[in-house]
Amino acid sequence: MSKITIITPSYRLDNLIYLKNSINFDYVHEWIIVYDGSKIATNPHLFQQSNINEYIYCSEGISGNPQRNYAIDHISNPDTILYYLDDDNIIHPNLYKLLDVMDPSKMYTFNQCDRLKGNIISVKCIDTAMVLIPFKLCETQRWVLDKYEADGIYIQECFDRNKTEHVYVNQEMCYYNFLSQMNYITPTKFVNSSDYDHIVSIGNKCPTAMILRQMNIYQRSFPFDYIPTTPGLILKYLQSQNDFYPQKNVVRTMDGVWFGHFELNEEEYFNTIETLKRRFARLFDILEKKKKILFVYTSEADVYNEMNNRYNDNYSDLSKMVHYLIETYKYNNFKFLCIHTNKSYVDTDNITNYTIYVPSKYLSDDMSTHTGEIFTNYREILLQFMMKILI
Secondary structure, three states: OOOEEEEEEEOOHHHHHHHHHHOOHHHEEEEEEEEEOOOOOOOOOOOOOOOEEEEEEOOOOOOOHHHHHHHHOOOOOOOOEEEEOOOOOOEOOHHHHHHHHOOOOOEEEEEEOOOOOOOOOOOOOOOHHHEEEEHHHOOOOOOOOOOOOHHHHHHHHHHHHOHHHEEEEEEEEEOOOHHHOOEEOOOOOOEOHHHOOEEEEOOOOOHHHHHHHHOOOOOOOOOOOOOOOOHHHHHHHHHOOOOOOOOOOOOEOOOOOEOOOOOOOOOOHHHHHHHHHHHHHHHHHHHHOOOOEEEEEOOOHHHHOHHHOOOOOHHHHHHHHHHHHHHHHOOOOEEEEEEEEOOOOOOOOOEEEEEEEOOHHHOOOOOOOOOHHHHHHHHHHHHHHHHHHEO
16 A cells, blocks of 8 residues: 655645544654635644644745645655645545556556546646656756646656656546535445335425435435424424424424415314325334334435534534434334435444545525526535435
């Protein structure tokens, strides 16, 4: 196994936790973060970890080039391999597969997801994260300070000096500006929907049921379809439905649940309540019969902080829901498939977790980013992701 030094010039501090979560530090000598002193006044010292070194540096230049050179000057292990990871990107899982087998004396280039091939090493044809290079092969090489295409220049110059040491791997091993748009890591774990007797949507917003129906795998309706909720409220309603049902002509309950997709007027109110009661009865029936159930949770409401979902400890409430179902119905033949927004969790026997990354420019605390453009974008990404996960 080869080890790398990761170099990250940075001013987008909010992104760094996502970079860190993508890093397997078993493969890392050190992660050098150099903050752009022209945009950040003081070193924030975000991480208290021995192999993460944070600096701040200000100099003439653009696009993080001075900061990359500063990091090169502060390499602590001359036997390391350099990997440049910008603060709008994360590490692709396939990179670790290469580190397991690569010759640490060679320079490697590889492909970028859905964009560039690493076999053309020239300016504008290769990108920052598409190269692994031993420090000893490029120890005196530096980034041009004042050019946007400095990455291509740097990589091409390193290649020109080490052509006999170059290896091209024709596989996708890096992303392009992963954190600058709504995105997800290519899944490596999958759920076969045909293994389950029933699929049940558990929020936290309408797209969960919408997309399951669009995929033609959602055959029956259940009580939490097409309403914004929280896992904490769903647990409450599994225990008692007293506060669940809306009042006549009132679309929002005392718990803040919105029933705008349901008819609550004088003529249709009774039918709507009966429909919701039948959906609860259907859910309780399949639980009593110990059917194999796939519960699906997605988290669009986190984007706009609807019902405080971004700040709730929803994963804790999902775990409590699992415990409640096991204790109440005396079985655990079910799975929660959970797609979180900007949050990552370790899987358990009953919960399989995934993450969609949403840049801060789309986030709001007051529903102000709940616009057609943003929720359409999110739902398109969610649909793509779910189609890859659910096989």
